[in-house]
Amino acid sequence: MKVVVDMNKCQDHGQCVFAAPDVFRLDDSGHLAYVADPGEELRDEIEEAADVCPLQAIRIED
Amino acid sequence: MSAPVVVAGASMAGLRAAEQLRATGWTGPITLVGDEPHMPYNRPPLSKGVLAGHTPFESLAFRPRAAVTDVRWRLGTRVVAADLDRRIVELDNGEALPYGGLVVATGMRPRRLRCPGPAIGRHTVRTLADAQGLREALTRPGVRVVVVGAGFIGCEVAATAVTLGAAEVTVVDPLPLPMVGPLGELLATALLERHQRRGIRFALGTGVTGFHGSDHVTGVALSDGTALAADVVVESVGSLANTEWLDGNGLDLTDGVVTDDQLRVGGRPDVVAVGDVARFPNARYDGVPRRVEHWSIPTDTAKHAARVLAAHLRGAEAGLPPFAPLPTFWSDQHDFRLQSFGAPTLGKQDVRVLDGDPDGDVLVGYHTDGRLVGVVALGGPAATAAAARYRAELLQQPALTA
Numbered sequence: 379m380k381v382v383v384d385m386n387k388c389q390d391h392g393q394c395v396f397a398a399p400d401v402f403r404l405d406d407s408g409h410l411a412y413v414a415d416p417g418e419e420l421r422d423e424i425e426e427a428a429d430v431c432p433l434q435a436i437r438i439e440d
Numbered sequence: 441m442s443a444p445v446v447v448a449g450a451s452m453a454g455l456r457a458a459e460q461l462r463a464t465g466w467t468g469p470i471t472l473v474g475d476e477p478h479m480p481y482n483r484p485p486l487s488k489g490v491l492a493g494h495t496p497f498e499s500l501a502f503r504p505r506a507a508v509t510d511v512r513w514r515l516g517t518r519v520v521a522a523d524l525d526r527r528i529v530e531l532d533n534g535e536a537l538p539y540g541g542l543v544v545a546t547g548m549r550p551r552r553l554r555c556p557g558p559a560i561g562r563h564t565v566r567t568l569a570d571a572q573g574l575r576e577a578l579t580r581p582g583v584r585v586v587v588v589g590a591g592f593i594g595c596e597v598a599a600t601a602v603t604l605g606a607a608e609v610t611v612v613d614p615l616p617l618p619m620v621g622p623l624g625e626l627l628a629t630a631l632l633e634r635h636q637r638r639g640i641r642f643a644l645g646t647g648v649t650g651f652h653g654s655d656h657v658t659g660v661a662l663s664d665g666t667a668l669a670a671d672v673v674v675e676s677v678g679s680l681a682n683t684e685w686l687d688g689n690g691l692d693l694t695d696g697v698v699t700d701d702q703l704r705v706g707g708r709p710d711v712v713a714v715g716d717v718a719r720f721p722n723a724r725y726d727g728v729p730r731r732v733e734h735w736s737i738p739t740d741t742a743k744h745a746a747r748v749l750a751a752h753l754r755g756a757e758a759g760l761p762p763f764a765p766l767p768t769f770w771s772d773q774h775d776f777r778l779q780s781f782g783a784p785t786l787g788k789q790d791v792r793v794l795d796g797d798p799d800g801d802v803l804v805g806y807h808t809d810g811r812l813v814g815v816v817a818l819g820g821p822a823a824t825a826a827a828a829r830y831r832a833e834l835l836q837q838p839a840l841t842a
């Protein structure tokens with residue numbers, strides 16, 4: 379599975395981090411970092427993260 | 441074929457309800473009926489990025505999950521009535537649509553001021569069309585803007601108007617401070633100062649009594665006897681629930697649709713409510729039914745309600761614990777953000793600075809009986825991150841006793 383975050387949209391809300399902490403995190407300066415090719419077992423978490431992103435910046439490409 | 445699940449209201453909460461019904465394994469037909477002509481879109485940028493012109497209108501559309509490609513969309517169609525005993529909703533084209541399950545997701549509309557004066561030049565911000573119209577008005581050179589109502593949307597629109605180069609921006613509110621209802625005095629004072637430093641004027645402790653001008657607004661008359669010149673007026677004075685179509689079914693519709701602690705409506709297992717329109721008790725707090733107009737609520741309510749409804753449609757009980765979401769909201773104004781977790785309004789009598797100071801990045805805690813019930817951060821990313829660190833603590837706390 380491929381995860382793409384549109385960094386032009388992302389405003390570092392961090393909601394994705396609560397939903398899928400294995401995939402998304404905020405670095406020390408408060409900016410988003412993420413795993414671009416997570417395992418299939420994380421799909422539910424990632425769909426949830428995509429739902430709760432206020433900017434709708436997260437896209438899952440199968 | 442069995443009657444579909446009908447979702448009334450095809451915006452965020454309606455879409456999420458459909459997606460969550462599919463996620464529970466419900467494969468039966470689903471029909472979404474929405475009176476706007478558009479597929480569901482994201483509203484928060486309407487008072488921020490989209491209004492400022494950073495974010496194109498086209499980027500607002502939600503990307504529906506693949507699981508809902510087979511649902512039926514009836515857009516540009518309004519539900520005008522419902523007969524819950526007969527399980528039928530009536531559409532504006534006269535069609536009667538039978539349902540097996542009904543999801544109420546019709547949201548809110550802006551409240552309007554009723555005082556006398558011209559209507560042209562007065563705006564609200566709820567829909568794409570509203571934001572497009574307002575953006576056009578705000579980008580004319582030298583405009584003087586009066587924002588009536590210093591809540592979330594009023595403060596955001598005022599900030600955006602200044603960014604767009606409006607000649608004058610004044611916010612009017614009968615309360616003494618902006619956003620004092622959700623934030624309490626300490627943060628509302630800090631917020632006022634930040635807005636003032638960025639060029640916004642405030643007329644607080646005074647209401648609006650009328651509008652000047654013949655066709656188009658030229659000014660706003662205030663209850664303290666003064667007047668403000670205005671080319672553009674934005675009315676952000678709260679919202680009204682879209683529930684008229686449910687009249688006549690014996691429901692409590694005084695402020696949204698009252699639900700039980702499983703989001704069911706009127707004691708009916710086949711009707712649930714989601715999103716802004718739902719007035720639900722939150723088992724995390726005092727159990728008093730409240731509407732919550734925050735972006736996290738459509739998704740949270742949809743998850744719970746879909747499981748409850750799908751279980752009923754399969755002839756079972758979901759057996760879920762009472763609905764108990766952790767509320768969260770954010771608001772972007774100028775170059776700073778407000779970020780909240782929990783229920784600060786329940787702890788406004790005991791407010792403490794947890795970190796930082798009100799002139800810079802600050803994190804504030806709200807307490808009931810000495811216990812933390814909510815946090816709000818004001819400032820940059822560091823403040824928001826500090827608020828997020830309290831989220832886990834708020835999530836773990838046992839319910840408040842009523």
Ligand SMILES: Cc1cc2nc3c(=O)[nH]c(=O)nc-3n(C[C@H](O)[C@H](O)[C@H](O)COP(=O)(O)OP(=O)(O)OC[C@H]3O[C@@H](n4cnc5c(N)ncnc54)[C@H](O)[C@@H]3O)c2cc1C
Nearest residue numbers: 449451452453475483484518519546547548715716734735
């Ligand atoms: C300008 C703006 C900025 C916001 N900013 C923030 C923010 O920064 N942070 C935050 O937490 N929240 C914010 N919110 C709140 C958030 O957007 C809402 O909580 C969310 O949109 C609610 O979604 P909903 O689907 O419940 O309701 P709505 O989006 O109102 O959807 C209801 C839909 O039903 C339709 N409808 C109504 N009656 C009928 C009928 N009879 N028949 C058919 N269709 C009908 C409506 O036209 C609408 O499309 C903001 C809201 C606005 C308007």
Ligand code: SF4
Nearest residue numbers: 388389391392394431
């Ligand atoms: S939730 Fe969205 S905006 Fe926030 S950090 Fe994640 S991707 Fe960025």
